[in-house]
Structures are given as structure tokens and as C-alpha cells.
Amino acid sequence: MASITDTKARNIKPADPAIPHGGITGLALHPSKTKGHGKWVLRYVSPVSGKRRNAGLGTYPEISIAEVGKRATAMRIELAEGKDPLEEKAKIEDKPRVPTFKEAAHTLHRDLLPGWKNPKHGQQWINTLQEYVFPKLGSKLLQEIQPGDVAEVLKPIWLTKAETASRVKQRIHAVIAWGWAHGYCQSNPVDVVGHLLAQQPGKAVRTQHHPAMPWRDIPEFVQKHLRSGNRPEVTRSLLEFVILTACRSGEARGITWNEIDLKNKIWTIPAERMKAKLPHRIPLSPRVVAILNDQKGRHETLVFPSIRDKVELSDMAITSVLRRLKAHSGTPGKLATAHGFRSSFRDWCSENGYARDLAERALAHTIKDKVEAAYHRTDLLEQRRGLMNAWEALVTGKVPEQN
Template identity: 60%
Template structure:
């Protein structure tokens, strides 16, 4: 069969039959709706499905006769090797694009952000990766990351700042879990990275507990340094209330009037502001209720607002006050911190023979044993009420 010429191709009309190329089996120029224009089509039988298929190779004259022949010949070679050219093309166009570590990390961060309790944690999560990981692994594709790469990131501060290293490792692990789940890698390299790094000092050895004021000292400290008849001294009132309720300072600082039931004297902290993510009820002693009554009128929503900006107080407010009043602690060379009063309360509970269960419920500690937690259906509010009143009477025992 004679080869198709440009002269003949340029004269193809809409009603003409397809013009065979003549040099490649199955290749023909099909007419279009305009004279002198056509579409290249290669007809073949798929070696995979044994069905007849038509492969488009482009339009004439944009794709010349010679170019169409080269494309068709390549497809014929693929057919001879047992491959379907259209399936190969489809596989190539749908190939998974592997993202870099930084691209994946930012995607994971965006997906996780709505589930975090506060924006501060979200910013810390991505900032640690920006500082420690992106400079080394940021531009590396997920399927190319090895345990050695991860170890190189962690090694400079693995022993010096173990807490930070642990958090960075955990966040890298989260990103690589996402990568594994999406088919971007065959395994998580962080799972074995410990074998490439030295053994860290045990957490129990390196953990530095929050400086706490000995419980026997609290009454005198409150009477001499904290208690005041000034109605609107927010900082003093906040510290007193935090001690009386054995709550975390952040829970008290963001406390709202809508959380207080003055009829039953109960403060209910919503799940979103609890470390455990579980609603917590605190029975209020008469002294705690009196402090709340003194705070009325300062703000429509917040119980302990910042006097100037009328927003939630920062976590440094109580820290600065305790330093200024030289609040002694059980840690040599350090002043007591607000969180330490929870430890003081826990020690007082033990010394006064309150049950472990009631004391832990008062502190809203999570029960780690799942079997034990399954049987805890009550928060023992009534039992805790009497305990919190005895505690309040004790801490105020030196107030005139």
C-alpha cells in the first residue's frame, strides 16, 4: 500500500472515508468537519483484553504524517511486547505524585488543626518542624526518607534536650504515618530510628517536678502574703480560688460566669478547656463562693479578667506574684508555682487519709487503666464536697 502524502491529506473532506497511512498497520487519518483537517487514529487489538481499541494520536496538520507514523510505530512496539498502549498512557497520567516532607507536614498540620483544643498547640506543632526538621528533610520526597535521615535530624539535640527531641520525633512519626497511609512510602522510618541513636536518660530521672509549697506552710502564706480585703484585686483572688479548688491555673484564668451554678455551688468546666477533654465538676466551698461574689461586676463573661485589657490573664500573672511574694517551695533555690498547689493539695489529702479515688477525682486526673476506668460512672461530687470544704477551712485557718 502506497504511503499517504501531504497532497492527499490536505484535500481530505468531511464526507471522505479514513485515509490509511500505508506504512503502519492500523494507522489512518479520519476526516473532521473542516476540509484539509483530520484526526490520527491507530486501530489495534489489545493484547490484554483481546478487544479492538482506537488510540487518538492528535490532529492533522498539527501532527504531521511523519510524526503520526513515529507515534504509531512506538505503540506497535508496545503491542508486540504484550502491553496495551492506552493502558500504559493511563497509568502514566494517573501516577501518584510523591510530596516532599514539608508539603506533607503542612497538609497533616492543616488536617489536625481543627481537633486541637487551642491555637497555641497548633503553632508549636508546626514551628518545631520548621525549626528542626524542614532545613534537613523539608525538600526530601517521602519515599526517599530513611531511618538514617530521621536520626540525623534528631541527633544534635537528642541527649541535650530530650523532651524537645521526643516531641519532634513524635511529629515526624505522625507525618510519616500519613505518608504510609496514602501510599507514599512502604514503611515508617521513625519506627526503627531508636536503633540509630544513643539511649536517653530515663524520664523518671530527668523529670523536674513543679516546685510546690509544703501544705503545712500554706495557711500562713495566704494570711500574710495573699489574703486581702480589696474587692477587685484580681490576681490575689485568682490565686486563692485556684488553691481552694485545686484546679489548673489555665482553667481558672479562663473561667466564665456561665460555668458557675450558684444554687448548687458547682463550677463545671467544659471538655474543651480540660486537659483530659472530659467535663469536670468542682464543688465550691463557702470561701470559694465568697471570692466569686467579690468578682461580680468586673466583666460580663470572664470571672477573672485582665484589669486593663479585659481579656483572659496570661500564665505569667500568678508566676510573677508568687516570685514577688517569695513563695517558698520544696525545691531548693526556686519559688513555688501555681501548678504546684495541686501537689500540695494531693499531699494534704494523703496525710488526712482521704481515699486515693476521691483525691484523684478532685484533681481530674485521667484513669490510665482502661479496665478500671470502665467502672467509674460517677465523679463522686457529694463525697468531694465535704473534702473541699475541709481543705478550704484549713488553708484559711490563719486568716484573722
């Protein structure tokens, strides 16, 4: 049978019979209502159901004779493999549309947001992607993203903003891992992108510690700025509380009365409010108890509520006080931070002969050595009570500093 030509196809009329393709069994051009136009149809017997089926392959002249030949040949190959081309097409069409990176990132962000304790962290998570990733990868489908694409996003900040780049890399990995889990892609290019990037400086080199006030300067700072004057200020009381307990500022800002046992002088911070997600007990020294008693009656739940709205103080509350008081640190040109007082406490412990184990437990630091951690069966509360009382004596100026 002679193969169809463009001349025959252009002259097909509405009343004409279908013109066989000639090169592919079952393929023919069926006339439409307009001369020179028709519809390509492949007729075959389904190897799955045994029924006769008609598969449309587009219209002529939009789909040329050569192009329809390629499409029909691909379908004939599927038939030879025992597949029904129309059923295979339906399977593909039933699959969900692959999202772009930006769409996937926003979906994952919505899923993760309820689990973040700090809404600020959730906002930072998506903000870094909006700033560094979306401009280059936002419109790409997840399955299209290659290691080189990820490297191009990271290279501008990989060495100059190492910490930020590492976070961006982790978040890109999380988005594509989400896509992999949902069947939108078959691999995660972030797993191999390290081969395309320069080696970053070691973390120990790039880590910037929180500026800390030298511990010998703390007594004068507390007496001069936190204890002087007749009118109590909640943020100054909170700062003194943070210094005396060596806790994290977030733990102090969120403290509630049901965490306090004044009778036994213990503050128990629940696991969900701790960085390591483990409960932590802090023995309360006399001055800390006095601060707590001064706070009674200000709020039913919060110990240190904001003056105006009676809500938990923001993370800028203590920072603002330290800036206003020009609290100096051991780092030239930088003011002390709230977290830095934990470093001051740790330095004092080391320089005054207190056991490392006792100091680390007072700070609720996670023990990285698994063998050592296995033997930690007590939090040494009573031993730490003596430690915190000695720290208070220094901070409040009741005893001369030790050398």
C-alpha cells in the same frame, strides 16, 4: 536489517525517509527540519485497543541510539505483558506530585490546627519541625525519606533533650503517616528508627515535676500576699481560687458564669475544657463562693476577665504574680508554679489521712487501671465537699495544721 549508526543519523536530511533502528521492531528515527536531527518514534499495535499507535521517545542527538534502545526495549516488555505503554505513561502522569516533607508538614498542620484548643500548641507543633527537621528533611520527597535520615535528625537531641526529641519523632511520624494515607509513600521509616538510636533514660528519671510550695507554707503565703490590702486584684483572686479548688490554671482562667451553680455550690467544668475530655464537678467551699461573688458584674461571661481588655487571662498571668511575690517552692532555686499547688494539695491529702481515691477524684486524674475505672460510677461529690472545706480551713488559716 542493519542497525542504525551515528553516521547515518548525523546525515539524515529533512526529505529522507525514516531510518529504522534495526535492533527493535517498530522503532525508527524520523527526520526533522534540520539536517542531522530527528525524532525517535516507536510504532506498535496496542494490545488493549487493537489500534496502531505512535510513541515519541525523544529527539536525536539529545537521545542517543543506545539510550533510545533502552527506552524502546522497556516499552516492548510492557507490550509483551499486554500493556499499552502510552496508557501506562498517562497513569503515571495523572498521579499527584509527591510533596516534600516541608510541604506535607505545612499541609497537615493546617488540617490539624482547627482541632487544637490551644493555638500555642499548634504553633509549637510546627516550630519544632522548623527548628529540628526542615533543615535536613524539608526538601526531601516523602517517598525518599529513610530510617537513617530520621535518625540523623534525632541523634543530636535524643539524649540531651529527650522530651523534645520524643515530640519531634512523633511529629515526623504524623507527617509521613499523612503521606502514606494519601499514597505518597509506601511505609513509615519512623516505625523502625528506634533500632538506630540509643536507649533513652526512663521517663520517671527524666520527668521534672512542677515546683510546689510546701503545703504548710500556703496559709502564710495566702494571708500575706493574696488577702492583704484593700484593693482587689483579679490575678491574685484567681490564684487564690486555683489554690482553693486545686484545679488546673487553664480551667480557672477560662471559667464562665454558666458553669457556676451558686445555689448548690458546684462548679461544673465541661468536657471540652478538661484534659481528659470528661466533665468534672468541683464542690465550692465558702471562701470560693465569696471570691465568685466579688467577681460578679465584671463581665457577662468570664468570671476572671483581664482588667484592660476584658478577655481571658493568659497563661502567664498567674506565673507573673508568683514571680513578683517570689513564691518559694520545695525545690531549691525554683519558684512555685500554679500547677504545683495541685501537688501541694495532693501531699496534704496523703499526709492527713484522706483516701487516695478521694484525692485523685478531686484532682480529676484519669484512672489508668481499666478494672478500677470500671467500678468508678460516682464522682463522690459530697464526700469531696468535706475534703475541700477542710482544705480551705487550712489555706485560710482557720484551723491549725495537722500532723
